[in-house]
Structures are given as structure tokens and as C-alpha cells.
Amino acid sequence: MADTAAQPARRPWQDDPLTRFDRYLLSQLMMLFGFFSLVLILVYWVNQAVSLFDQIIANGHSAGVFLEFSALTLPNVIRVVLPVSGFAAAVYVTNRLSQDSEMVVAQAAGMSPARLARPVLAFGAIVALLVFVLTHVLGPASSRILAERTAELAEDVTAGLLSEGVFLHPGEGVTFYIGEISETSELREVFLSDTRNPDRRSTYTAERALLLRSEAGPKLVMFDGMVQSLRRDNGQLSVTRFDDFAFDIAALLELPQLGPRSVRQVSTAELLRAGPALSEETGQTVARLRLEGHERFAQGLVAAGTPLVGFALLLVGGFSRFGVWRQVLGAVICLIAVEMTDNVLARLASADAALWPLAYGAGMLAFAIGAAALWLSARPRGRSVQRRMGAARP
DSSP states (O other), X not given: OHHHHHSOOOOHHHHOSSOXXXXXXXXXXXXXXXXXHHHHHHHHHHHHHHHHHHHHHHTTOOHHHHXXXXXXXXXXXXXXXXXXXXXXXXXXXXXXXXXXXXXXHXXXXXXXXXXXXXXXXXXXXXXXXXXXXXXXXXXXXXXXXHHHHHHHHHHHHGGGGOOBTOOBOSSTTEEXXXXXXXXXXXXXXXXXXXXXXXXXXXXXXXXXXXXEOOTTOOEEEEEEXXXXXXXXXXXXXXXXXXXXXXXXXXXXXXXXXXXXXXXXXXXXHHHHTOOHHHHHHHTOOHHHHHHHHHHHHHHHHHHHHHHHXXXXXXXXXXXXXXXXXXXXXXXXXXXXXXXHHHHHHHHHHTTOGGGGGGGGHHHHHHHHHHHHHHHHHHHHHHHHHHHHHHHHOO
């Protein structure tokens, strides 16, 4: 009994790996993280949705197609937003806890800045996991599906040309008319006016025509017709009769085609072992492709480090009645410095495949800034305690 009573009392956070304060701080971070993510995603999405809406709806497609394309663009939007949301959540929560003196109480209870950062590190790991899923799985998959659906949509646009007795304007300076569509999908009494060339105006008429698909895109094959070309400079009119004539509808409508894969559509495993074949397909150098693969991992590292930067820098200087606006400004400057470092190192690494470790420089810088700020935040407090203890001695 004496030995048991002599043992020093263990504090709650020494017994639990995740104490009540840790759970409280982590829950606050996750709640604000969800709020900031939702707001920023909506802002990014609205900016992209305006042009996407004009493109989809103007071509006669339904709102369902617009929602489908919007959903396919969201993974890349969310990937960009999450690190910023994590940083904003860390700054807001830390500032609020400081203003409510909760952070002061926690430090007075004996929790060091490094100990306080434990739930922030757990929060950063959650943000990094989300970024990893988006960059390695959802991002490439959505980009591939979006490219395929865009090509399908391009061919479906030609279906809007199949309207009887209506003058259609599929493109600027283009007028298209079909008098009748037979049961065998043959077009009759076809009229096509093309004024896109400022020096020449061309008018195509044909008794019948067919709308056919090819590897190069849809083509309008006209039979038994003529072409009238009017030169605008001298008013000369030339007439050419033809038995059959193929008109490139894809060029007329400027439809996108499913070409070689872009870098976003390539999986991470392919990027890391990129060779001349993939370089020729994507039009990028081998060094740039391998750097892209490593950057997908580096994005998660940056996402894990930015909340620590926001949290740690707000602890520097301790509590102040005038707020922590200087610390907030310093945190924002450090975040900008991390992003600028990432851009500079990416340019250097893209020139030489052997320099791929530079892709992780920005993430390491974020953790270095956070660690340095935690160390600085502990130093003034330690010196103050030592001075008070020295003054109390007889």
C-alpha cells in the first residue's frame, strides 16, 4: 500500500493516447474544415460551371449532362481546395481557442506546444489521406471518364442537326437546313451556308445527303448537288457541280476529339515508370512525367503540413489582448512561401529526371516551419517560468 501511495499521480493525457482535449480540438478542426471546404469548393465550382453550362446547354443537351460533367470535374477542384481548407481551419480554431483562453488553460495544465500539436498532426494526416485518394484514384479516373464522355458528346452534337424544316445555326457564320428526313435516315433537300471565311462565302445545296461517322469525326456526305462560292473582294461567283461531296462536320462545329491521354489521365504507377512511349503519347518529357507522379505524393505531404504551419505560428508570442493578427499574417506569408517554393522546385525538377526528390521540398519546408514555430513558442514560456522560479527563491 505504501508503494502504491508513493507512486506519482499520472495525468489524464499520459494514460489516454487521445485525450478529451485532443478529441475536442480534432472535432473542432474537422467541423471547420468541412465548412471551409464546402465554401471554397462552391466558389471554384461556380467559376467553372459558368463556362461549362454555356458549352453544354448551348449545344442542346439536358441539365443531367451538365450535372454529370460538373461531378466529373469536382475531384480536381477538391484536390486543390483541401490543403487551403485545412490551413484555414487550423488558423481559425487556434485563434478562437486563444481568444477564449482555452489554449492558455491547456498550457497552464502542463501541455507543451509540441503536445498540443498532436491532434493537429492527426488532422493533417486525415487531410493528406483525402488528398491521396483524390490524386491517385478519383482524379485520374474522373479525367479519363470526362475525356471519353466529351468525345461521345461531340458525336451526339450532330444529332441536333437532324431537324426537318428548320434553319439551324450550329456554329458562327454557318446555316444548315434539311427539307426532309427519310425512314432510312437519308437527308433530302439539304442547304448549307458557310460564311466563316471573310474573303469567300460558300453555299452548298444537294438533293440528298448522309450523316456518317468516321475516325476523324462526323462527316456530311452530299449527293447530286453544287457549290456556289462568292468572292467578296471582286464579287466573282463560281459554281461547281458534284455527284458526291464530303463535308467535315467536326471542323464545322469545332468538336473535341478523343485523342492521346493527358498527364492527368495517366495513373501514378505509369508516371513513376514513364518511358519514351508514354512521353510520345502525352507530349511531355520523361522528367516531367516522373515529376508529376512524385508530385501526387508531395501534394499529400503539403496537405499534412499546412495545418501545422497555421497552428504553430499562432502559438508564437503567446496570448495577447490585441489578438494574433500578426501571427495570422505570418502564417499566410509562410503558406505563400511554401507554394512559391513548390513552383520553383517543380521547374527545376522538370528539367532533369534525377531531381525528382525536389518535388517533396515544399512539404518538408512546411513541416520545418511548423517545427521551428513550435520550438519558438515553447522558448519564451520556458524562460518566463525560470525567471519566476528564480525570483521566488530566498
